[in-house]
Amino acid sequence: MKEIVDLIKEKDVIVFCGAGLSSESGIPTFRGKEGLWEKYDPQIYATTGGISSLFVYETHKLKNFIIDFYTTILKAKPNYSHFALKKLEDRGYLIGIITQNIDDFHHQVGSKEVAEVHGNAYKFRCKSCQIEEKKVKQEVKGFIEELKREDNLKKIRKKILKFLGRCPKCKRRKEVGVVLFGDPLPEKELEKTYYYLNKAKTILCVGTSGLVYPAASFPLYAKERGAKIINVNISESNLDNFCDFLVREKSSNFFKKLLSNL
Numbered sequence: 001m002k003e004i005v006d007l008i009k010e011k012d013v014i015v016f017c018g019a020g021l022s023s024e025s026g027i028p029t030f031r032g033k034e035g036l037w038e039k040y041d042p043q044i045y046a047t048t049g050g051i052s053s054l055f056v057y058e059t060h061k062l063k064n065f066i067i068d069f070y071t072t073i074l075k076a077k078p079n080y081s082h083f084a085l086k087k088l089e090d091r092g093y094l095i096g097i098i099t100q101n102i103d104d105f106h107h108q109v110g111s112k113e114v115a116e117v118h119g120n121a122y123k124f125r126c127k128s129c130q131i132e133e134k135k136v137k138q139e140v141k142g143f144i145e146e147l148k149r150e151d152n153l154k155k156i157r158k159k160i161l162k163f164l165g166r167c168p169k170c171k172r173r174k175e176v177g178v179v180l181f182g183d184p185l186p187e188k189e190l191e192k193t194y195y196y197l198n199k200a201k202t203i204l205c206v207g208t209s210g211l212v213y214p215a216a217s218f219p220l221y222a223k224e225r226g227a228k229i230i231n232v233n234i235s236e237s238n239l240d241n242f243c244d245f246l247v248r249e250k251s252s253n254f255f256k257k258l259l260s261n262l
Helices: 002-009 019-023 048-057 059-075 080-090 137-149 153-164 187-199 215-224 251-261
Strands: 013-017 094-099 114-116 119-125 132-134 175-178 202-206 228-232 245-247
Touching (some): 002 202, 002 228, 002 245, 002 251, 013 187, 013 215, 059 119, 059 137, 059 153, 080 094, 094 187, 114 187, 137 153, 187 215, 202 215
Parallel strands (some): 228 245
Antiparallel strands (some): 119 132, 119 175
8 A cells, every 4th residue: 555655645646437436326337236237228228329219219218217317326425435536636636537427426526627538417418519508416306206207208208308408509409418339528528538647647547447448548548658557446357457556445445545644
């Protein structure tokens, strides 16, 4: 632990985190036990074509997916690790956080430098104008409660479209600000990501499998530029083979030890 603490003390640290970070908040990893992809086929429910087809032809299935997806996120709260990262940022150790998670937890605890490479479930954007709106939790919760009470397929579609809203500039229907399979990563978030990566002396990878590209390439990009990699994960991951330090424990336990030694 001493070598890791010494690296963090040198500052210029960035954090690259995945679903494992939020699992302690009660959000299962997508591919893990009780994760969404156990119940829903990601080739349908995580692609633009699949979602569009469900909306038109199998609206009831889309309704159930939306309810399951948002209910999980709405019930969960940031955990110790999210607050620990905020403390590290406040103390000047962190340059920024690159997250693959879409739960908004880093913003909810007040972290300022965050790149959300896979989007945010509370944000809704116009693909043409790139205008973005962020909805508050209460508004999303109200929408979910309305969906639960509605069985008429036509009315369900209307409620979904109303919730998404239209772009104030071009009037195009907005979309959920989450990156689906086959979508490019958000340009603005990528710019922040590479700004962080190019400045990093140390990259702290937390709870990421290293399987989802192109995000999985970020740690190697930093390592090729001289950064040290600390990999914190309770499970084996693709990062195990080229990280400089491997910590096989829950992120909350790791951060408790780290903060007590800084």
